[in-house]
Amino acid sequence: MTWLIVALIIALAAFGAPLFALIAALALLGLHLSDYESTVLAVEFNRLAESPVLIAIPLFTIAGYLLSESGSPKRLVRVTEALFGWLHGGLAVVAILACAVFTAFTGASGVTILAIGALLYPALREAQYSERFSLGLVTTSGSLGLLFFPAVPLILYGIVVQSLGTTPTAGVEDMIKAGVFPGLLMLGALAAYGMYSAPKRTHDRTFSVRELTASLWDARYELPLPVFVLGGVFLGFFAASEAAALTAAYVLIVTVVVRREISLKRLPSVLREAMELVGAILLILGVSLGLTYVLIDAGVPERIFGFVNEHVSNKWAFLALLNVFLLVLGMLLDIFSATVIMAPILVPIAISYGIHPAHLGVIFLANMQLGYFTPPVGMNLFIASFRFKTPVLTLARACVPFFFVLLACVLVITYWPTLSLGLLNHSP
Amino acid sequence: MVKRILRLLETAENVVMALLAVTLILGAALQVGLRLFDYGVIWLDPVLRALVMWIAMLGALAAARHDKHINLDALTRQLSGMSLRVARICTFLFAAGISVVLARASMGLVDLDRESGTMLTEHIPAWWSEIILPVGFGLMALRFTLRAFVVPDPDVGSIPTAEPTQ
Numbered sequence: 046m047t048w049l050i051v052a053l054i055i056a057l058a059a060f061g062a063p064l065f066a067l068i069a070a071l072a073l074l075g076l077h078l079s080d081y082e083s084t085v086l087a088v089e090f091n092r093l094a095e096s097p098v099l100i101a102i103p104l105f106t107i108a109g110y111l112l113s114e115s116g117s118p119k120r121l122v123r124v125t126e127a128l129f130g131w132l133h134g135g136l137a138v139v140a141i142l143a144c145a146v147f148t149a150f151t152g153a154s155g156v157t158i159l160a161i162g163a164l165l166y167p168a169l170r171e172a173q174y175s176e177r178f179s180l181g182l183v184t185t186s187g188s189l190g191l192l193f194f195p196a197v198p199l200i201l202y203g204i205v206v207q208s209l210g211t212t213p214t215a216g217v218e219d220m221i222k223a224g225v226f227p228g229l230l231m232l233g234a235l236a237a238y239g240m241y242s243a244p245k246r247t248h249d250r251t252f253s254v255r256e257l258t259a260s261l262w263d264a265r266y267e268l269p270l271p272v273f274v275l276g277g278v279f280l281g282f283f284a285a286s287e288a289a290a291l292t293a294a295y296v297l298i299v300t301v302v303v304r305r306e307i308s309l310k311r312l313p314s315v316l317r318e319a320m321e322l323v324g325a326i327l328l329i330l331g332v333s334l335g336l337t338y339v340l341i342d343a344g345v346p347e348r349i350f351g352f353v354n355e356h357v358s359n360k361w362a363f364l365a366l367l368n369v370f371l372l373v374l375g376m377l378l379d380i381f382s383a384t385v386i387m388a389p390i391l392v393p394i395a396i397s398y399g400i401h402p403a404h405l406g407v408i409f410l411a412n413m414q415l416g417y418f419t420p421p422v423g424m425n426l427f428i429a430s431f432r433f434k435t436p437v438l439t440l441a442r443a444c445v446p447f448f449f450v451l452l453a454c455v456l457v458i459t460y461w462p463t464l465s466l467g468l469l470n471h472s473p
Numbered sequence: 474m475v476k477r478i479l480r481l482l483e484t485a486e487n488v489v490m491a492l493l494a495v496t497l498i499l500g501a502a503l504q505v506g507l508r509l510f511d512y513g514v515i516w517l518d519p520v521l522r523a524l525v526m527w528i529a530m531l532g533a534l535a536a537a538r539h540d541k542h543i544n545l546d547a548l549t550r551q552l553s554g555m556s557l558r559v560a561r562i563c564t565f566l567f568a569a570g571i572s573v574v575l576a577r578a579s580m581g582l583v584d585l586d587r588e589s590g591t592m593l594t595e596h597i598p599a600w601w602s603e604i605i606l607p608v609g610f611g612l613m614a615l616r617f618t619l620r621a622f623v624v625p626d627p628d629v630g631s632i633p634t635a636e637p638t639q
Contacts, residue, residue: 061549062564063542063617065533066571073574083574084581091582091603093529094522100501103528107494283505290501297498313491317532320490321541324532329543331529332575379543422545 050074064382065325069332075339089338090331097286098204098217103323104289105195108296109151110319112267115306118160120264121147127257130250136172137239140165140182145190145232146271152197155428158187163432173244180435181443182239185451187425188417189235191380191410192228194221195274195292198380198413200285201330202406205388208334211396215403217285221278222468223403227411227458231451238450266299326381333385340390350394360398364408364459367391371409375416379424383413400462407465411455418444483538490531497524516594523593523602530609537616540625542568558624565621572614579606 051074058067072086093099112118125143129135143165148157162183169179191198203217215223261268274292277283283291300307307315340346357363374383388409395405417425420441430437458464504517536542544564552560583600591599 057564057567058545059548060560060564061544061546063544063568065542066568069571069575070567073571082581083578084585086575087579087582087606090575090579091526091606094526094602097518097522100497100521100525103494103497103525103532104501107498286501287505287508290498290505293498294502297495313487316491316494317487317535320494320528320532321536321539322532324529324534325536325541325543327525327529328533377545382543427550 047074047078065328065332068329068336068382068386072332072335072339075336075343079339079342085338086332086335089335092208092334093327093331096204096208098200098207098284099327101195101200101217101286101289102197102204102326103320104286104293105150105197105200106152106323107316107319108289108293109156109197110315110322111296111300111307113147113151113156113160114311114315115300115304117264117267117300118143118147118164120260120267122161122164123260124264124268126250127253127260131252132240134236134240134243135250136165136169136174137178137182137243138236140169141186141189141232141235141239144183144186145193145228148186148188148190149193149196150270152195155187155424157190158183158425158428159432162187162429166433174242177443178242180429180433180440181445181447183433184418184425184429184440185235185444185447187429188414189231190228191414192224192231192407194224194278194285195289197326198384198410199224199406201326201381201384202388202410203285205330205385206392206402206406209337209389209392211392211402213396213401213403215401215406218278219403219469220406221285223407223465224410225468226464227407227454230457230464231411231414231454234450234454235447238446242446266303270295329382330385333382333389336386337389346390346393349390350397353394354397360400361460363395363398364400367395367408368412368455368459371412372415372419375413376419377422378416379422380410380413380416383416384409401466401469403469404462404465408455408459411451411458415448415451415455419448486531486535490528490535493524493528493531497521497528500524516597519593520597526602527605530605534609534613534616537568537613537620540620561624562621565617569614569617569621572610572617576607576610576614579603579610583607 051071054067054070054074058064069086073083076083076085122139122143125139125146126136129138129142132138140161143161144157147161151157151160166179166183169182170176174182190196193199199220200217203215203220207214207216270292274288277291278285278288301309301312353363353366357366374387378386388406391405391409392402396402417423418441420426420437423441426437426440426444429435429440433440500517500521504514504521507513507517533542549557549560583603583606586603587598587600593599593602
């Protein structure tokens, strides 16, 4: 009977049932099997309200939506172009940097391709980058920057791990530090590949001090944002949630009151769209807390660990297995659901292999980043296909070389823990 | 008549959501400001966290209206016509059913906290904020039931609507 229900749930999943309902159904089934009342699920769901960092998710999401609806993407591209456009392969570098910054601020909800990719794709084609390279670059870059604060998946992972109460743990502040060097590695590798594949000429744009100052002046309201968000958090002036509060308030005032790029009439619909995403994420997070409770109560992580431990004896073999598993997971599930469902199971297993949860988090997110543009469910493939009116398969093929560049980065990140843990004050 | 009530409900929902979002932003910024001047307000923190729950539930309710809930859509992308209709009826009625169960379960939580007199802050009982859970899930059940019988515009789907400002 139980298996029949599980099979039914899987069938419903395949036909597009909302994930939160599927997770809730599994949690309810588990509660029923262990003779608990369904109220337990509501109690666990309500534990969302206990997390002091959770508020960062709606605040950063709102800030991201406001920014992408304003003229910020255009100004960001202009500044980056003025700064780096003169390099060999400069436009490719510009695309990579602008996408990374924008994704970090909009939380990888797919708007990067629409807001930045759509601006840069014509510019790349005009500068005689091949169609295949340009499409691959903008599609791949849509998920770049996931490892940089304030990307929502990074925050989400920190919140989930902290709720587990393991030792060692990896809160949001730890994840912020852990993501820096691995994120830079990915940027650097892609930029190098971009420069290597660029058309053979000296530069895409000529450098001009005048254009640089003009573009900086143009972006004068946006420029302080990364400085006080990153600076404030790194130097310890603000907690992550406080940086979120200041960012959201600042962005709201700048876009609506100072620049007036979003009219008061349009504001509710922009806010609503941001809240729809927040609602979708938090609903899944809430029911997953319930599922985690059920799984831990039934000793599932121990059992998986026992099974894995029997077959995989050392840390390195486990890491290799983890990479394969996460790659497949990233192909099937979106990053938010994958994080809230899998992190509670993976963290205890990883710790028993001597892997720090912050390192695991970086490996996890880096793999998921690849999943964004791998078929069959890579969200960015569909968004790019919609935006550039190109078949998904063509895009997937265009992404192949970028996939291997980033895969190499993922392997470095996996087998070189210091890269992730260097900035952390941790005891192994 | 039904359509008018639904539209009225949607407008009310939009206005309430926008107000809550702006309150959250300003409240959270105020809290940081107060902390910088070493002046903390004890009740502000739990109230803001309760506000996040309200925003999450109302956001989820709006997401149900626009089919924005996260799902696996590799297969449904290939469906159209009759098969899409059947798939939507099955999956959305399932989501509606689960929402009913969640509404009842969270009503249990509300009753529990009301009887035990759990407080959110010194003056606000916890169930005042928790009431959004049964209400939200209840309305979501209603909305999923309605959406089960509607076939969405194939062009839009789950693609975000944000377009660059030119």
